[in-house]
Amino acid sequence: MLKYLLIFYFLLLPMSAYAELKVVASFSILKDMVSAIGGDKISVVGIVGPDADAHTYSPTAQDSVKINKADLVFINAMGFEGSIEKLIGSQNKNVVVASDGITPLKSIQGEIDPHAWHDPRNGLIYYKNIFQALSRALPKERKFFEERYITQTRKITLLYESNKRFLKKNKIDSFVVLTSHDAFEYFGQAYEVKFIAPHSVSTESEPSAKDVANIISEIKQKRVQKIFLENMADPRNLEMITKDTGLKISGSLCADALSLKIDGCKTYYELLQSNFNKIFN
């Protein structure tokens, strides 16, 4: 009898494994967003982890295996993932562009800025795309995904409204912040803050001596209030600039990744609130 029960048990195993949706998310922030909607109905693995830089990341053979095994692959797109996007494209998978429907911002050099998640209103669009994609892939769990989608939408909307009220109450405007690379234009759009940075929308290219000189002159003209390093970017250029201007670094923001070393960046929601608090408090 026991033998038959065991055989029955092992027969069931592949079925439950088959029923589970296997998902890959290209970077840690997106992985958290997908998990928030999918819960235990899906298994999610990430490619670029916390505190790591997606712009400069080189995919490994293991990444290729992860993508190959996945039923769905979530990416930010807009040029954010670079070589990961090429690898995904070569594997003919079901790809979901989480930023689909967002109005992209452009840098002064005319490049599309991929860091759309820093505007909480865009976060709602990411969640909607994730909810719809998971519901299409696993229709029997649509209700489950929908409830979680509604919960996330409420949380992010409340966070955004409360932050806007804070700015109004404290009459905060014309705020200028210096960061390592141009990752916060969407945050600037959400809260009317001006950001400047020695690196453009990607950390890949090094700023020239002229770019650095321009930033130093901008810092002096525009009265930069705060300077922040980023959890995943090389701090050296910014440290050099602060040395030349005598300004102090206020801390680190979480830009393109969640963080295990900086407090308050374990989830997308935490990242939104923690960046806001560091800039305005």
Ligand SMILES: [Zn+2]
């Ligand atoms: Zn970036």
